[in-house]
Amino acid sequence: MENQPLSIIRQRLMVERSATVKLLQKQDLHPADDGDLGFSPPPTHGQDDEAERVAFLEINFAQTGSLQDYLKEIDLALSKCDAGSYGICDSCQAAISPARLDINPTARFCINCKRKLEENG
Numbered sequence: 128m129e130n131q132p133l134s135i136i137r138q139r140l141m142v143e144r145s146a147t148v149k150l151l152q153k154q155d156l157h158p159a160d161d162g163d164l165g166f167s168p169p170p171t172h173g174q175d176d177e178a179e180r181v182a183f184l185e186i187n188f189a190q191t192g193s194l195q196d197y198l199k200e201i202d203l204a205l206s207k208c209d210a211g212s213y214g215i216c217d218s219c220q221a222a223i224s225p226a227r228l229d230i231n232p233t234a235r236f237c238i239n240c241k242r243k244l245e246e247n248g
């Protein structure tokens with residue numbers, strides 16, 4: 128698998144970022160209350176990447192705290208794009224596999240280091 132051009136990665140991160148910011152604003156306006164188990168209809172596929180990401184993030188980052196952390200990770204990944212160090216493991220400086228970055232564009236560690244970190248708790 129070829130590395131994706133940085134411009135595509137950056138664009139993806141920007142969509143991710145604006146979706147995260149949008150969701151943070153939404154949570155500010157409507158703090159989640161425990162009784163709300165309503166589901167919103169799924170967004171129209173392919174028409175609105177951002178709406179799709181908002182829906183995804185809403186499921187995966189239910190707590191505002193983790194969303195804010197995620198926003199920081201996105202900013203870090205964007206600054207790495209600028210610095211030319213995007214896709215390089217923070218720990219061992221090995222290239223992170225494109226497949227891994229495709230799943231998790233803000234990944235900071237290669238799979239080996241990630242495993243080690245998780246083992247060490």
Ligand SMILES: [Zn+2]
Nearest residue numbers: 216219237240
């Ligand atoms: Zn590593």
